[in-house]
Amino acid sequence: MPSQDNSLREIEIKLSAKEKTLEKIVNNPVFNRYGNAIWQQKKLLNQYIDSADYQLTKANVALRVRKDGEQYIQTLKSKGNSVGGFSARDEFDWYLNSSQLDRSLLVSPYWPEKLHGFDKSSLMTIFSTDFVRQYAQFIWDVDGEQALIEVAVDQGTVKALHQQTGICELELELKSGNANTMLNFAIELASRFPLIPSNLSKAERGYRLINPDVYKKIMVGVPLVEGSFDDRVKYYLAASQYYWESYNWQPEPARLVSWVEALQNLCTLLKKQNIEELISLLEPMLLDWKQIIEVDSKEWHKKVFEESDCTRLGVFLLSASRWLLNRH
Template structure:
């Protein structure tokens, strides 16, 4: 068994054709580029038992060599994935079922009749690849860079493959993110948390690809720094998966959810005071503000305008052809990987970052609730839009951590504030003013709100 650590980056065909000449790659390349044709057949049962168990099984033809490979799902975020992989050299183009024993085969598939396995789709592509070597913090880093172009074919359906893979052979996984970031400075690269196998299954069922990253696992006593990082990684992962799926099928709801992840990330960065000093996160907040400002207007307009919704997929494709989205995604990932918010912060910020999550969270929610000034905005509902950032800060923490807040009926509070936030963003008219005032009054009746104002 080997552990595969790599990052996948979607790229345009025009950029892929010239990427091997990029100075960042040329400076670290230690041997000439090589080219291979890789022909892959993926195997599963008729009801996709392997996919449901989150494993992939294939036979790859690489020249005269045949390799049977089993891959586990592993963990993936920001395009960076780590998973277990088992390889066996074959003598013929047939599965060797005896290789799929208890040392690698998932326990959940123990009762599966492996004779049911059959080829279900293919991924055939040309790969240009080279080895890179450089010193990072005094440690040699070795990375294989692969430029893949071809097709995923499932029955009568197909999807283009055009991506960059950076696979770590030696060194720190952070080096992959840093290398990707260097390339993304002048090449439009989109981190994509989707494997070639997942693309094949998606051609059978568009909903088979999950747009939700692994949830943040929070506990009452965990340090605030750890909770912040866990939530930020989840939101970043969600945003990248939603971007990939919206690019694929253009469903409007996915675009709305993508924007919400960015709004939540922006609110999260602004919520921790001294623990996340503004200078450390300012470049990220600036990039988020630009993305949110551009896309929030379009999404609000599209709520009642079919023409705007129909034009959005092309606008999003144009966004992905620009460096902005890829740069933000990778800069955010590097910032989180390096825990950059912890450098040069004050002693007070360090103490706050080490505080137990539940203790900090309850005080944070109380402070924000009091500052929302519900009674004032019941009298002046036309002005409550100025409180949208505060509502967003409340919502991001209630969504991720309300189960450990200690508040009674915290689900109702979260739902009510989310509805209020929606009203705040809608165009101002007589009906909306009445709705704002009535909703603010209903917030005051919630047990969780009363608990916060004690």
Template sequence: MFTETEIKLRITPKTADSIKASSLVDSRLVGCWQSSMILNQYYDTAERDLARAGVALRLRIDGNRYIQTFKHSGSGLAGLSVRKEWDWYLDSPELDTALIESNSWPAGLRELDLSHIEPIFRTDFRRTRGLLRWALHGRTVEAEVAIDQGSIATDAGFEPICELEIELREGPETAVTALALELANTNSLMPCDLSKSDRGYRLLGFCSGIAHDDREELWRGSKISSVVLGLGRSILNDVVSLSEHFFSFRDHESFSKLHLKVIFLYSYFHLFDFVKFRIKKFRELSSLAGRLLDESSHLSQIANSEGFDSGLASRILSVFIEEHLWGQLLIGFGDWLFSYELECEVQEAGNESFIDESLESWLATEAKKTTSAIRLWHKKNTCKDGGRCAESELNPIYRLAFLVEYFDECFGINKSHQNPDLKEFLLYEQVEAVPTYLSWKGSTVWLAIERLEEQAEQYVQGSAKGSDS
């Protein structure tokens, strides 16, 4: 058993050629590029017991080698995954489940009748790979760069493969995202959290959903550093997951949700701009998020249009990828979060912290700042162009929506209104005519503002009483 650390990025054939010709890659290449056809058969039961348990079983033919692989699902972030893997080199292309030790199986599969395992889909592709070696912070790094081009074939459908994988062989885990980020500066890269096996299962109709949310429902008692990390991971994972889903299915639902998460990503950098870790990088990411939001101002019209134009939406997102903005922002944010998590662990071990302020105090202060900003902004009525605001001018509204989305359990915002989907009201209908809605004193927005101000004060007072008792 070994731990596989790799980052997976979707590319185009043009980008594949660009990477192979890159001076960055060439300067670190050990030997020459090698190319071979790789044939893969995946196995599971008819009930998809392995997939449900988060494991994958594969038999690979690579030249004259037969390799049986058993993988556990691992943690992922912006294409980066870390997971356990077992490999066996066989004498023939015949699956041998007896090689898998019982303690390698998840607990729920240890009584599984292995005779029920059968072939379910194939992934066949040409792999062009090269070994890179370089130094990072005084340490030697070795990584295999692989470009895979081929297809996934199931009884239910077919999907092309064109991916870049960077797998760590030696050195710190941060080296993988650091290299991907360097490549993202000059190449069109799209982080991909779905493995080839995940995509095969999705073609068969088995998937966990188009977005996931691993944040806690209640943040009370958490450290701000853990909230910064948890929310960052949650938003980034959702943006990556939704963009993958949209490019596969071109559906209105995932595009609308993606637009919402891009807004939350933008708000994240403004809400947590007090974090004193890799400040220059954090500000660069904030600038990229602002640029993405400004350049996608027309996405709200597409997202909320009754006659959704999937082709236009695809072209707009493709431009963000082709201009390197998408890869720089998402890979860069993943790299920042990964480094931040490691540093938080070091600080915690030394009983230190980036941030001394309590979460409760920060939330109350932020709520007051946000509502005050909305009142001032409305008074100035900065929106031009016939009452429609540019996306960046809606920052106070977005901050309010962010607080409602991620902290409503603390403040009780949604429970205080008839409208259960306040964030959608704020972000979709509100964008069309903010001044009109705010000019109506009894609107849902003003009720939310007043409720937020009231609850912020009660929240911090209640927390103070709790700490005294």
């Protein structure tokens, strides 16, 4: 029989990186500043489950069964909120005795109200994410503010419909302590290594393989005209990340132009409130890119590759997330 559920609020930062960067991070002494981080490794095999017409993802939930060593874990996740790579969402875990989905666990209060009446017998595996995880836990301490953080380096593949895409990312998960402290650590890492926050989950990468047209058309919402200042900052921050990630997925010039436009709108907003700590990070990068998009678009992809090897984009996005977090 499966164990009783373990529900929690997952708070994490997802950072995309190149393979060479991840190798350097694992061996970096920064993790040993406040104790010896003991790195471990395991293989995680994940089957993501939905109906043939994708009712779960439409309801903003993800369902998977994971094999972790000899243990099977059934997990239901909400989409939650994700800005600048920093996300918070509800997660429910159940330990199973086999790889078979246990539909009896998918009930209130875990099961979304919008899926009331949904035929759970239609659920089936639609894609997989298999990767090797190197991970360690350590305590980061800054001026007496502590956070217990799990650092995970994930490398592998997402497979769907005879297609696949790579997984190459760093995740920081807050186990206990202050979320702001974890963001401070992420900013320090991003100032040392080219790490760019990502709002795209492994599950969303699978759905993107299944139906790429959805991700060609998707947008973060309608621009807010009358929303609060914070909401408008979140909108343009999310828009900039969407266009950056979508361009790196499928390099269409219009996406790069939209990325620069989102950053320009964000910079204009920040200047109205004189948020100098963010303006000083964003404006030099924005000026560079406004000049770049005026030249032949054949050069753009090279410039994107060069930007991905810099630290400034990651530092700005994480600093913006920290600023928003400290506003509340």
